[in-house]
Amino acid sequence: MAESFLMLYDRYFDDVYRYVYSKTGNRWDTDDLVSEIFTKAFEKFPAVAGDPKAWLFTVARNLAIDFYRGRGRKPALLGSEEPPGEDVKWDDQLIKTEETRCLKMALDSLPEEGREIIRLRYFANLKHRQIAGILQKNEGAVKMRIRRVLDELREMVDKCLNA
């Protein structure tokens, strides 16, 4: 039996929310956009085919593009309104606090395509094949791209830490 909409909603709401938050950088736009995403998804749900999570995030990405186009804005740099826990780390030593700040700066330096793939992998919690479906690339290419972006980030963080 096809998964009901509510099952999809319960399973993926948090992932959609976090992905959108990583794009907007603030709660108010996130709330608006997430509401639109699920409303649109509910309308289109009967026609869903293939991987439901990948489908849901295709809906999400398309709406996010319209959202920013409509408002004449760009997606926020990752971490422009920092999620909780950023400035003071509870358990980590001081060096890891610097590491996080450097990571944030490194992410902000990436081109949008690199930031988006990080959002899809680490904030939307999507698998490589799901990302491949959304971006219409093959899975191998997605894996390689993510590996390269992580290497870029690592180099930029190293430079930042040792600056």
Place this chain on the structure above:
Amino acid sequence: MFKRVKTKSIEKNLMKWRAEIPVNQHLKQSLRTRFGGKERGKRKKIGWTYGVAAAAALVLLFASVLFNIPNSNRGENTPHGRKVLAAELNITSAFSFVDILGGGNLAPAVWQDYLYIPVSEKGVYRLSTRLADGKKPEMVKVLEAATSFISVSHDGKRLAFANDKGIFVKDLENGAIKTVVEGNGIDLFYEEPTWSHDDSRLVITKKVIEWKEHGFEVKSQEIYTVTPDGKEAVKITDGSYGTMAPDGLFIVFERDRKIMKRDLSSGQEMTIDDGRFPALSPEGGFVAYVKSVQTKREVKPNVFISDDLSDVYIASVADPADRKKVTANYSNQHISPEEWLAKVNTSPTPQTLVLPGAYSYYNPVWGRDFGTLYVLKSPNREGGEMRLMRIAMAQKVLPVAEVVSQWLEAVVNRDDDYAKSLMTSPPAVLTISNPHPVGYTVLASGSEHNQPYVDAEQYLAYTANPYHQILRQRFYLKETGRGYLIDEIKEIGNIQVYERDGIVWEESNGKRRELIGLQDLQPATGQGAANRISALAYSRQTGKVLFAVQNTEGFAVKLFDVSTRIVVDVTSLQGHDLVAMDASFSAGGRYAVLNYGGLQIPYSVLLYDVQSGRVLMNESLPNAPQAHWAGENLVLYSPYDGGYVRWELDPPKLLN
């Protein structure tokens, strides 16, 4: 030394960052409710289409399936069929929101989105339960008369009320008041008027008392129906607190501390349960009432400890065995049982320590459907205030983040009974005066060894002292028959910001760093004693500290940015003995609130928008409890003639 990070560390930080993004659980739940209704609508449509095309037996089958699908609470229960069981309903919130102060235990009345609240010796107020965005609640006085009981007609046009003189009806449109029936104010009283299902009659109690040397004895209590002009009266039965079913076929009432039901055509009566103050739900399926339960245990030969707890229950009218306790009273250990036991000597005469409940509950009243119950509650301690609480019930189970969010709110709102009911093993003492919570936010949820947890922060302050604490806790939850309950709370982080010897410090994980010296904060204007900091708040999100720098002529409010070291003047307030009591930031740090007051200026709230630098609100709220943050919403208490009303403000609404 050259530092190198590993790719794994990058990934780990990204995932940690992701987990720390707070998901808006309120939005999640409210959207789900919306989609849930629409999805059932789609299924019903499909079901009916199929049923029409099928044989009659299939039509009946689908009809019964539709009836049993859990649905919105409206109109799904009738007196003749049990579509939702009392036992299936879970408490989804139980907060106090109106303080009656000295107003007595007078039951409110509900009509559509309005609550009519009687206050002893003052009259009746009307409160809208549906507020426009950013608007504070208004208590409008609709009756200026002493009253002990009220009821609004089903068409909303008339208010019946009783007092020592008799029963009266006020026309809410033209204001005219007519007498229904009068007692003599000595030994004959008419009480507890409720409207019949078609508003053509009132169900009332006629009470006759006999005065004794000390006090009085109730000689008789009889239930009548009477026309609003008082000309026709028909006795129904002996008892009190009668309410008629929406189809007019039966009444529920109280007799000899039992909740009874009487069929109006056959006269047959049955006992539903022990209890007082019966109230029939609008669709007639449930009765709510207050019941006392004593549990006695022998702890030594002839020595007993008895818990005497009263709680609110609901029971199905069709099947009284289907009942549920909806409040969570607990023993008021005004005397320690252990200390008492240590002193008591066994004797042939039984000795019993009776521990009453921490609360007394009165007069439950249903909302627009069986999903809402309003109950008066009063703590059984000196100075305890009578408050009206709203209990929401539904067949759903609260998600874990909502359980924790509600617990945090119940603690700061002083609804200890509700807070304890959300725990598997509640402590004896839940709240203390100082430091006290001034805000909270839920951060994230997850699971550890298959046990769900929720991380949240509480913000604490010390009244009129320069102290602020950010306490991060991990709440572990356990699934029970009542849904998820908090099983364990572990501290996972703690930041304290305080002033000592003229220096403001931030202390975390055993390390301390200096933030700013008092001498760097410009002195408050005015004469008087040396400046001191009377309140401060710290936002971990933005790295900003809000100070109130105090002297005897008032205080200056300042905002300090830890990273840039810039101090910004927010405002200053003048007044002899004006004191800033505490301060706090919203969860994201964009807004700050300061509670203050003095001998000549009543308690007031100042709301400041850090981003725009504007003071959004500076309002006097005499005698109200202090404002606090619930995530990004500001919880305020607006005073009215009889007390105050709790409401939530979303600060961005004030910016429009």
